[in-house]
Amino acid sequence: MTASTVPPHDMSGGTNCESSAPPRDSVRARQPGGTGMLRRSVTHGEVIIRSGQRAEAAWRVARGHVVVRSDGPAGKASETLADAGDVIGAVAVLDGAHYDQTAEAHGEAVVEMLPREELVRLLTASPDTAGRMLGGLFSAVVSGDDVPDGRVPDGARLYGLEGTAAASIGADGIGIDGLSFVVGRKESVDDSGAARGVDLTLPDMRPYQLSRRHFAIERNLRGWLVRDCGSYHGTYVNGLLTGASKPSCTAPLLPGENEIVAGTPGSAFRFRVAVAG
Known part of the structure; x- marks a missing residue:
C-alpha cells in the first residue's frame, strides 16, 4: 500500500497561475531597517512560480507549506515540501535564467517576494541563511548524484x-x-x-x-x-x-x-x- 501524493492544483486559477507577479491582495510588509518586502497570501494549489517563466524574483515561505516540483534527469520528476524559512527560485534568479521548477501552495500559505537585490543582500549578510537557502534548494531540484552534498530524500x-x-x-x-x-x-x-x-x-x-x-x-x-x-x-x-x-x-x-x-x-x-x- 502506497501513500498518494499531493492533489494536483487547479489549472483554472486565472492569471495567478500563469505569472509569478503578485496578485492584487498582496501586502507589502515593512521589515526591520525599512526594507519593503512584498508578502503574498496563497491558497491550496495556487502557483507561485512556474517552470519556464523568467525568474524575476525568489520567494521565501513565511508560513505554511509549498510544494516544489521539478523534472530531474531522464525526465524523472521530483517533489518536495518547502517549510517556513525556505526559499524557492533563488538559483534561477541569481543566474538571470528561467525557473526550472514549479511551486504551488500546499494548503494556506504566506510567501515573501525577494527581488534579486534583496536576495543578494540576504546571502551576503547571513552565511547561515545562505547555507539553508541554497543547500535545501539544490536538494529539491537535482539528485544526489548531481550535487555531492545535496540529495532528494528517498522514500x-x-x-x-x-x-x-x-x-x-x-x-x-x-x-x-x-x-x-x-x-x-x-x-x-x-x-x-x-x-x-x-x-x-x-x-x-x-x-x-x-x-x-x-x-x-x-x-x-x-x-x-x-x-x-x-x-x-x-x-x-x-x-x-x-x-x-x-x-x-x-x-x-x-x-x-x-x-x-x-x-x-x-x-x-x-x-x-x-x-x-
Missing part, C-alpha cells in the same frame, strides 16, 4: 510494532512516497479518514490514546520528519516527546530505523519508520 516505510497498528498495516508496511502521510483515530467502522485528510485510521477505545488527526510523517527540503497534529497526548519520536505540552511539534527522522509512539509512553500505538540512508 520512507511505516510499520506497526504491535496490536492494532501491526494488524492494520501488515507485515510489508506502508510505503510513503508523497509529501505527507497522516495517522489518526477511526471514528466509526466506515470512517476512512479521507474527509479530514487522514491516510491511515486505526480503531481505539476510551480512554483514547489516538487523536482524530494524531501525527504526520512529512518530507521537506532537508529530509523526513514527524509532525504532531495537535494531539491530546503528543507523539514520541525516538524517545522524545513532540506536541502536547512541548513547544516543538516536529522531530526529525534519521536514516535507518526510527520509533514512533502515538499517545502516552505506555500506548499500544507503536510504529517503526525505516528511512533510506
Whole structure:
C-alpha cells in the first residue's frame, strides 16, 4: 500500500497561475531597517512560480507549506515540501535564467517576494541563511548524484510494532512516497479518514490514546520528519516527546530505523519508520 501524493492544483486559477507577479491582495510588509518586502497570501494549489517563466524574483515561505516540483534527469520528476524559512527560485534568479521548477501552495500559505537585490543582500549578510537557502534548494531540484552534498530524500516505510497498528498495516508496511502521510483515530467502522485528510485510521477505545488527526510523517527540503497534529497526548519520536505540552511539534527522522509512539509512553500505538540512508 502506497501513500498518494499531493492533489494536483487547479489549472483554472486565472492569471495567478500563469505569472509569478503578485496578485492584487498582496501586502507589502515593512521589515526591520525599512526594507519593503512584498508578502503574498496563497491558497491550496495556487502557483507561485512556474517552470519556464523568467525568474524575476525568489520567494521565501513565511508560513505554511509549498510544494516544489521539478523534472530531474531522464525526465524523472521530483517533489518536495518547502517549510517556513525556505526559499524557492533563488538559483534561477541569481543566474538571470528561467525557473526550472514549479511551486504551488500546499494548503494556506504566506510567501515573501525577494527581488534579486534583496536576495543578494540576504546571502551576503547571513552565511547561515545562505547555507539553508541554497543547500535545501539544490536538494529539491537535482539528485544526489548531481550535487555531492545535496540529495532528494528517498522514500520512507511505516510499520506497526504491535496490536492494532501491526494488524492494520501488515507485515510489508506502508510505503510513503508523497509529501505527507497522516495517522489518526477511526471514528466509526466506515470512517476512512479521507474527509479530514487522514491516510491511515486505526480503531481505539476510551480512554483514547489516538487523536482524530494524531501525527504526520512529512518530507521537506532537508529530509523526513514527524509532525504532531495537535494531539491530546503528543507523539514520541525516538524517545522524545513532540506536541502536547512541548513547544516543538516536529522531530526529525534519521536514516535507518526510527520509533514512533502515538499517545502516552505506555500506548499500544507503536510504529517503526525505516528511512533510506
